[in-house]
Amino acid sequence: MIILSRISSLKNPFKSTHTSSFIHNFVPTVDPSESLLYFLSLSVETQSLKLTQQCHAQVHRVGLTQHPLIAQKLIFSYSHFKHTDDSQLVFGSILLKSTHLCNNLLNGLAKNQLFSKSFELFRNMFVATSLPLADEFTFSIIFKTVGDFGDFLYGKMVHGRGMKNGFVLDTVVGNSLMTMYSKCGSIYDSLKVFDEMLYRNVSSWNAAIMCCANLNLDKENGFSDNNKLWEFVKGMQNEGLKFDAYTVSILLSLCEGDVKNGNWSKDLGYGRELHCYIVKNWLDLCSGSGSDAHLGCCLIDMYSKSGRVDVGRTVFDRLKYRNVFAWTAMINGYVCCGHYDEALCLFREMQWKDQLEPNKVSLVSVLPACSSFAGLIGGRQIHGFAIRRELNHEVSLCNALIDMYSKCGSLSNASLVFEYECIRKDAISWSSMICGYGLHGKGQDAMVLFDKMLQSGIKPDTVTVVGFLSACCRSGLMNEGIKIYDYVVNNYDIEPTLEMCACMVDMLGRSGQLDRALDFIKRMPVEPGPSIWGALVSASALHENSEMRDLAYKFLIQIEPENSSNYISLSNLYAASKRWDVVAEVRKTMKERGLRKLPGCSWITINSVTHSFLVADKSHPCSGIIYRVLDELGLAMKLYGHNTVSAYMMEVLE
Template sequence: MFLHRAFKVAVPTSRYCTSATVFPSPLHLLDLLQLSIHHRSLKLAQQSHAQILALGFNENAFLYTRLVSAYAACGNLFNSRLVFDSIALKSIYLWNSLINGFAKHHAFDEAFAMFHEMIRSSILPDDYTLATLSKISAEIEDLISGKLIHARCVIIGFVSDVVVANSLMSMYCKCGELGEAGKLFDEMPQKNLSSWNVIIAGCAASEDCMSHIDLWNFFRRMQNDGFKPNAYSIASILPACDSNTGRWDYGKELHSFLVKNELDLKMDLDVHIGSALIDMYSRSNRVAHSRRVFDQMRCRNVHVWTAMIKSCVQNGAPEEAASLLHEMQVKAGIQPNKVTLVSVLPACSSLAGLTGGKQIHCFAIKMDLNHDVSLCNALIDMYSKCGSLSYARRVFDNGAFYKDSISWSSMISAYGLHGRGEDAVNMYYKMLQPGTKPDMIAVVGVLSACSKSGLVDQGLSIYDSFMTRYGMKPTAEICACVVDMLGRSGQLDEAMKFIREMPVEPSASVWGALLSASIMHGNSVTRDLAYRFLLELEPENPSNYISLSNLYASYRRWDVVAEMRTMMKERGLRKVPGCSWITISGKTYSFYVADKVHTSSSLIYEILDDLVSVMKGDNCLDFDILTEIY
């Protein structure tokens, strides 16, 4: 209605008006076209187009340039091209409007085709053209096209333009060419804050540890050259700060910098920096710090809620993640998006909450997200871990989404988890039928399924074809699956031979697999060997000492048990207490070792004491040993 009224004032109100009629001027039509762009109103754009033709303004270059942009903004690229083709003398601005329209709607091939057509028409591109095409090259990570645009910039003389140079640097960073981006940066005669931010963001996004060193060097240089970091600078650098990179203290310093410079006060307007802080603390296993940032934010959108939910899931707080999802919808009135649902589904898996998982699935269908591949993959994983293999298969068989390698790997792992090794093997070979090359995750999944189901020959055949037919090198996890497969079947000598001939260095998972098999089959030689290597590789892992202590306790070697406990105490090691949970009437109850938090704990322990008495009377177990172990 508003758009209709806006146009009504621009046209004659009566067909009987003669000399008093006021027709819309070109400036007024330009305003109407801009209004149609702002509101993405195709109807208003068409009405404006009709007035341009009726009033004889079809030679006005400014109107037609704005009209091309208006149709493109409304998603009607066909009309944009028709308007473009109707103009005989095309200015660079008209070319830019159409190229930019194609770019915004991800019609990248058409955008490059228009650029080549422009060159053939002897129209010289300007800085806006080159910057747009550089962004397209970055978007599709096409390094060759990006270099061609760079060469064109050098030929024309736009390489010294700050905006163009920034776009080229961003393209090189997105394509993994940080060296080229740094070279271009050093050659720039003038730099602005965005120039520094591009390099910082590129280094932070790189997986190369040397890039992180360059990142901090750039950050220091930036301040030494008189450029004060803004919120975008900090948000770009925070992903490189966590315990894994050894830069946890840097993250705290950056947070302090935000507070000191009052940039944190912008959290009510710029939620991006708040989400980055939550994510940084989460990756450093500081979920309490993440929650503190979350609680201090005055404005929270769906991205902030999602970051906090993901933080809880990743740090072992699935109940809090489920509670946040409920609070997000009920109290905050914010609907979750696809990323939120994918982030919270692992919480259902941890809690074995099939009902909650089904509710999320129903919500996804209601939001028309059941065709999204990442969400469907998460649903397959959730259903399988919640014990419903049939629902996992129903999601997999849904033809509404494209199945990627993760989809196949998730279904293969689901069969393995439920002890259906034959089905896992069949699914693996079905995945390979279209000529798909197996990835590491799929191989780990199918080998693990073969190990649990005793399919040694099939597993070894898959392992051999993985290396010989596809020419891929196995990871330590794949080798651990083979050792576990051989060990479970009692072939401990073959397992030891495989470890000696492994193409990679044996990891803790390899020796752990051998240890489990040795204990299962009572082979003390390989057991002691596996323990020795485990303690060498993971001297700070309390589980190794606990399992070794329990083993010696079963042989009543209390002297060795005491020695193990002393070593743990000296190293300050403490095992994380085990946790069990059960869902009754839609409510989940969790219990830790020696936990007395539950309101009915007295009754629970009373019943347990009765059970222990019955078991002692039947001499089912040696409870002196049991007490020492647990």
């Protein structure tokens, strides 16, 4: 069961309604401006908007409205609390505006993503006589803003203006400019700035490394792999510059190994080296300062995604300062490795042990654990918590909720989130809902939604297509699926993936077009894997084509000689046709190769008690009634068709 404690806000005296006398007692000391500056800094530190507002009132009371430093602090504080109207009000009231003050407001507007207002203020600094001229600080802020906004052409224009004024020669401005181009998708322009810089610091190299890491390296510019990135890493070392925490965190994100493989020596080469580097150079990783949690997160993430969540946990346990990011990284690590119980445990601990409130990402991270382990009750609790915190319209959270509800059997709730809570739907929202319909055997609904998605101008990606094709496949809409495959590949510039091709083979095969399926395999643009041959095996068995089945098996065993499931299903097939000689041969091969089939396991949680079942397991006290219901369902499926019965059961469960 998920527990979301009702955590009170930070234990902060300034959030109390009874503290208004505090500032009155303090201000009339030697210099009121000093006191006010102190309190304004304190208001940000303690996250108290109320204190900022009290300071503002005092500023008026003691007649310090034109004090430049106080005005700057007020603008900064109000921007910090997202009260940008008040920031602009303070700015407007200052008669003699300095460049510093303008930069302050510009920064505040940009941090609140008020892009058009930021650009307007920037433009006015060049045309309005009432405003001072821009400086290098103005340009580093505006380059960052343009990067966040992602407007390459506007960025080019501002770059030209910066060059004209000579500010681009400044190292910080140059770094900011590099990042702007990187975020706008132009690796070429970013690295050109780097090449032309007069003085480069560690941050300049980091920006170049980040640029290579972030972008899909553009083959036209001659970068087809990570070589360019490692050139920068080496170049930095050749210049005698040491990695800083930023360098290490960027590199750690590139060291994620294959979760399924989880081979320590193969996957963790660079990751472990970087961990050693951190220990050697930042011995205070565990010292309790705020910054160590940052690298701690990167390490936890790297180890978890390399299949070594246990090492990630050791890093986590040794951190003395654990913020919400560190807890979320650890929860997510457990979810990624399928340790859902651990993830849910940690989610509770984070709240009662460290008194930390989960953020949007924590909720998104823990929701898959509900889908797989805690069930609908846990998922509903998370949803309720999100509504109380007004996070339920966040698109990523909505998407995770749609997925959770679908997988927990509540398609109606998934649909409600999709229709009414997910205001700004993205491709993932549409895909999640389409997959939900597919999962519940509602192929027609999936088709309608897919059509709506295309009508809305949202471009489907490979996951959408796979979700849609498997929905068609599950609902017997094979011809419709085959038609759509051709349509999206030809009209949406989608490169067929292995999963898409497997759906196609499945659909062609199930509809009895086995020769066409084999022809598709021969022509498909990706190397056929086990899912392809597996689909052909099933379809050949379904349509009793032993020649095609044997051919598909030959390839399947060739690709996956160590997968016991392949041998078991082969053995079962031959057993069904009483070919005991082949059955014995297959079993012998399995024995020789040391392969054993792990029994399948499923579980269900009812009233906080989890009941698990193995194949043919009759150890449960209610085993008798369970098997009786199963037999009845099997019979009903034969009589009325599995789609009808599944849809009925889903309705009953909801």
